[in-house]
Amino acid sequence: MADSRGSAAPKPSSSVKLVLLGESAVGKSSLVLRFVNNDFQENKEPTIGAAFLTQKCNLPTRTIKFEIWDTAGQERFASLAPMYYRNAQSALVVYDLTKPTSLTKAKHWVAELQRQASPGIVIALVGNKLDLTNETSSSTGASANFAGSEDAAGESEENHAEADADADADDEETHDARKISTAEGKAYADEEGLLFFETSAKTGTNVTDVFTAIANAIPEHTLKGGRGAAAAAQGALGARGDADPSRVNLNGPRKDVGAKEGCAC
Amino acid sequence: MEESKESQKESGQAGNGQPSPESSKPRTPEQEARIPGNGGNGSSGTNVEGREEAQDNALVAETISRTVHSKDSSEIDRESSAETPPPLPPRPVNLESTDAQNTLHLSGKQARPKLQSHPTTAVSLTDISTQVNNEGIRETYPSTTGGLTSPLSVASQFNNRFGSPKSSETEDTASIKSYVPTLETGGDVESLLGEVLGNGQQDPAWRFMTAQGENQNAADELLPEDAAFEKDFQKEFKELEAINAEGTNEEAVLDAWTSRMKHFLILSAAGKPIYSRHGDDNITSGYIGIIQTIISFYQNADDTLKSFTAGDVKFVVLSKTSLYLVAISRLGESDGQLRAQLEALYMQILSTLTLPRLQTIFSNRPSSDLRRPLSGTEPLLSALADTFTRGSPPTLLSALECLRLRKSHRQVIDQTLLKTRTENLLYGLIVAGGRLVSVVRPKKHSLHPSDLQLIFNMLFETEGVKTAGGENWIPLCLPGFNNTGFLYMYVSFLSAKEDENEDESQRPSTSSSFNKEEEVAVLLISPKKESFYEMQQMRDDVVEQLQKNGSMDLIKAAVRRGRPHVTDVVPGTVLRHFLYKSKANVQFAMPSFEPHFKGLVARRKLLSIYHTLHANVHSKISHLKVHYCVSRDSISLAWTTPLFELYCVAGPSASRGALAQSANKVVQWARKEEERIFIIGGAVF
Numbered sequence: 001m002a003d004s005r006g007s008a009a010p011k012p013s014s015s016v017k018l019v020l021l022g023e024s025a026v027g028k029s030s031l032v033l034r035f036v037n038n039d040f041q042e043n044k045e046p047t048i049g050a051a052f053l054t055q056k057c058n059l060p061t062r063t064i065k066f067e068i069w070d071t072a073g074q075e076r077f078a079s080l081a082p083m084y085y086r087n088a089q090s091a092l093v094v095y096d097l098t099k100p101t102s103l104t105k106a107k108h109w110v111a112e113l114q115r116q117a118s119p120g121i122v123i124a125l126v127g128n129k130l131d132l133t134n135e136t137s138s139s140t141g142a143s144a145n146f147a148g149s150e151d152a153a154g155e156s157e158e159n160h161a162e163a164d165a166d167a168d169a170d171d172e173e174t175h176d177a178r179k180i181s182t183a184e185g186k187a188y189a190d191e192e193g194l195l196f197f198e199t200s201a202k203t204g205t206n207v208t209d210v211f212t213a214i215a216n217a218i219p220e221h222t223l224k225g226g227r228g229a230a231a232a233a234q235g236a237l238g239a240r241g242d243a244d245p246s247r248v249n250l251n252g253p254r255k256d257v258g259a260k261e262g263c264a265c
Numbered sequence: 266m267e268e269s270k271e272s273q274k275e276s277g278q279a280g281n282g283q284p285s286p287e288s289s290k291p292r293t294p295e296q297e298a299r300i301p302g303n304g305g306n307g308s309s310g311t312n313v314e315g316r317e318e319a320q321d322n323a324l325v326a327e328t329i330s331r332t333v334h335s336k337d338s339s340e341i342d343r344e345s346s347a348e349t350p351p352p353l354p355p356r357p358v359n360l361e362s363t364d365a366q367n368t369l370h371l372s373g374k375q376a377r378p379k380l381q382s383h384p385t386t387a388v389s390l391t392d393i394s395t396q397v398n399n400e401g402i403r404e405t406y407p408s409t410t411g412g413l414t415s416p417l418s419v420a421s422q423f424n425n426r427f428g429s430p431k432s433s434e435t436e437d438t439a440s441i442k443s444y445v446p447t448l449e450t451g452g453d454v455e456s457l458l459g460e461v462l463g464n465g466q467q468d469p470a471w472r473f474m475t476a477q478g479e480n481q482n483a484a485d486e487l488l489p490e491d492a493a494f495e496k497d498f499q500k501e502f503k504e505l506e507a508i509n510a511e512g513t514n515e516e517a518v519l520d521a522w523t524s525r526m527k528h529f530l531i532l533s534a535a536g537k538p539i540y541s542r543h544g545d546d547n548i549t550s551g552y553i554g555i556i557q558t559i560i561s562f563y564q565n566a567d568d569t570l571k572s573f574t575a576g577d578v579k580f581v582v583l584s585k586t587s588l589y590l591v592a593i594s595r596l597g598e599s600d601g602q603l604r605a606q607l608e609a610l611y612m613q614i615l616s617t618l619t620l621p622r623l624q625t626i627f628s629n630r631p632s633s634d635l636r637r638p639l640s641g642t643e644p645l646l647s648a649l650a651d652t653f654t655r656g657s658p659p660t661l662l663s664a665l666e667c668l669r670l671r672k673s674h675r676q677v678i679d680q681t682l683l684k685t686r687t688e689n690l691l692y693g694l695i696v697a698g699g700r701l702v703s704v705v706r707p708k709k710h711s712l713h714p715s716d717l718q719l720i721f722n723m724l725f726e727t728e729g730v731k732t733a734g735g736e737n738w739i740p741l742c743l744p745g746f747n748n749t750g751f752l753y754m755y756v757s758f759l760s761a762k763e764d765e766n767e768d769e770s771q772r773p774s775t776s777s778s779f780n781k782e783e784e785v786a787v788l789l790i791s792p793k794k795e796s797f798y799e800m801q802q803m804r805d806d807v808v809e810q811l812q813k814n815g816s817m818d819l820i821k822a823a824v825r826r827g828r829p830h831v832t833d834v835v836p837g838t839v840l841r842h843f844l845y846k847s848k849a850n851v852q853f854a855m856p857s858f859e860p861h862f863k864g865l866v867a868r869r870k871l872l873s874i875y876h877t878l879h880a881n882v883h884s885k886i887s888h889l890k891v892h893y894c895v896s897r898d899s900i901s902l903a904w905t906t907p908l909f910e911l912y913c914v915a916g917p918s919a920s921r922g923a924l925a926q927s928a929n930k931v932v933q934w935a936r937k938e939e940e941r942i943f944i945i946g947g948a949v950f
């Protein structure tokens with residue numbers, strides 16, 4: 001996949017603006033860092049303002065170049081957000097699986113995007129820090145069971161998150177810091193017509209999948225120079241059209257966590 | 266005072282333009298004067314602070330602090346007080362060695378009472394240029410001889426460990442002479458006095474001293490190991506563990522907390538904690554309560570608590586816009602220096618919020634919790650605090666450091682910035698290795714050093730921006746420029762080895778592995794929040810142009826070259842390190858810390874020496890122009906003129922003459938290199 005563009009005629013390439021939103025310390029920057037540099041940093045300091053990064057994502061039929069706005073989560077930067085999502089074709093709204101308030105905040109962002117952003121915007125809801133939960137399934141592809149985490153290794157928040165006292169105490173592997181069930185996130189995403197993933201920026205679980213799914217979900221006609229291919233349904237759903245239309249397809253050929261399938265990163 | 270006198274003498278000599286022997290003669294009296302001065306100090310037991318106390322009508326609190334301070338606050342003071350009667354070098358020897366003429370001058374002891382009554386006049390003869398005439402010299406002599414030399418001067422001179430072997434009489438003589446050469450700096454006001462130096466050097470005593478100094482230098486250690494300090498200081502930056510639920514480790518954590526050498530606390534006037542460098546609320550809340558009580562006690566009396574001292578710990582309080590900022594230091598910094606550090610923290614808060622917002626928050630609800638609006642700023646505050654604790658020349662001097670580049674090369678870069686400038690640009694900066702390469706700015710606005718300090722702190726001392734990778738668009742208030750509104754800063758780091766990128770329109774991305782010292786960053790500041798893409802375009806143009814005209818390679822080469830070693834600046838010098846600040850440019854230059862100051866602790870000790878020199882030279886009452894300081898570990902010299910400030914440090918066995926001579930060389934070097942080590946004007950539009 002990644003090499004395909006060298007072989008035959010160059011695939012059409014188009015750029016897609018993507019904005020990350022979410023409460024502070026949920027791991028937005030870490031997701032981007034994993035996607036762009038395949039890297040992870042413990043105790044990353046908070047983003048100030050916003051960071052702009054690019055990364056290409058090779059799909060079978062075309063190349064998508066993501067222009068990513070990674071915004072700071074602190075409230076005082078919220079007034080700048082419209083500048084970043086105004087012309088965005090896609091958005092990643094991130095919450096922290098171990099922190100209920102962060103889902104509330106995420107819902108606010110989703111509502112704001114639906115009200116203010118461009119109408120066709122593809123929104124993905126992402127529950128991050130899957131590594132802090134102790135789900136044991138090793139499969140990253142099991143749909144409806146968004147597992148694939150690794151046990152929390154005692155490392156707590158990536159950012160200086162003000163974790164709940166409970167979460168802090170959950171350093172042992174037998175404890176599960178998860179506060180928001182997969183079903184809860186999924187139900188909300190379905191209701192609002194969002195893509196839904198649970199990820200770990202730390203281990204890399206599902207990270208590239210999120211971006212690939214977004215790339216696939218961008219309607220062809222909104223892409224400059226895009227050529228007709230597997231038609232993505234209008235609205236944010238049905239990546240690749242081979243799954244239950246109301247659900248995100250997570251059955252992609254993901255084998256290992258750090259894999260860069262689909263993306264030239 | 267002694268120093269000032271010396272400089273005066275020098276000036277007088279210069280005015281005379283007399284041959285060497287004569288020139289040397291007049292100085293001797295001063296030396297002698299100095300010695301009695303010391304004795305006087307010892308007896309009176311005063312030091313700089315003590316003096317201040319006497320003169321200062323300041324607030325009660327302040328005075329109290331000073332009195333305490335004079336006894337035991339900083340180690341310097343402690344030592345000075347402990348050894349108050351400094352070993353007085355036998356004066357007669359001096360007299361013999363020098364001329365009888367001098368003694369005549371000394372006879373003017375009647376002058377003493379005069380001096381006492383007007384101690385300031387002698388000291389305040391700061392402007393060397395005014396004193397070129399002979400009469401001036403004579404006036405100054407009596408003052409020096411009188412032994413009335415202000416306690417300040419004595420204290421400052423000997424404040425570092427009187428016991429040092431250097432204070433032998435011979436050294437003293439040499440030292441006096443050493444001041445003469447310092448005046449030999451072409452082109453300056455002092456240049457009038459230039460010829461004296463050469464003559465002075467021919468003096469046998471001078472030569473002897475110089476030789477001696479050079480011989481001994483190699484052997485001794487400037488900073489002997491101080492295991493306890495080293496151990497404590499290494500711990501300084503470690504995070505405290507939290508008190509566990511059962512409180513079993515409370516004592517240990519508290520011990521660790523109190524053993525920190527430096528604390529910064531910020532609280533609201535209502536007593537809400539806002540920031541603490543060490544420890545969480547569980548530890549600090551009690552202390553914050555106490556501090557708030559103390560502060561408000563004085564506030565109620567319509568008096569403002571500025572500082573106080575307890576044991577060897579100094580507390581400095583800055584109250585601003587419903588905030589109390591408190592510095593607690595065991596590192597021997599002066600009130601003024603700590604206050605400047607607190608100001609910087611306050612500036613960081615303003616930079617996050619702007620002044621009107623801060624005022625609104627507290628006028629609406631005085632009990633507001635500022636931590637929420639400030640969230641995300643803690644790393645910046647901590648980075649500033651740690652920079653201060655480690656010791657930071659830019660902060661001490663309130664100046665910035667530039668990358669040394671040839672003038673013509675810098676001009677090309679300036680021109681490039683001017684050519685590529687876009688409509689909404691306010692300031693454009695290129696920064697490399699933490700040093701400024703070039704600035705483009707509007708004619709009517711200059712960049713405030715304190716603003717640049719905040720920016721550099723954000724970019725180079727914290728990871729938030731760097732590791733975000735790619736490009737950044739950061740709203741920030743630059744309080745020095747305008748504390749009421751935000752500007753927007755575009756930041757792009759160019760890794761020194763990123764040459765191969767630029768594939769298609771691939772945006773720059775920060776690779777996690779590049780070396781801090783080799784970072785080149787482009788900063789473009791605009792008042793318009795929508796102008797990101799415009800700035801991005803400018804950045805692309807700038808980088809393309811700089812690569813095309815070779816400037817980028819020059820910058821990278823200059824960054825890799827690093828700072829010169831001190832021996833590259835002055836070959837064969839006794840100096841271990843120096844700081845040279847150009848007042849007009851608000852910039853400073855310094856050599857590499859290597860090889861003498863490797864590591865955190867050695868650097869902190871060096872910076873402590875600089876802090877002491879700086880404090881003494883900037884003491885409000887002293888007006889010292891030249892300040893020479895002998896300690897067990899080092900000898901050091903501070904020299905200020907209207908044009909520059911120079912601080913230099915040499916090993917303990919270096920002679921004063923050699924030190925002064927090197928200081929002169931440094932000044933000459935700075936003159937010669939001025940357009941390379943400093944940005945003069947910058948690109949203005």
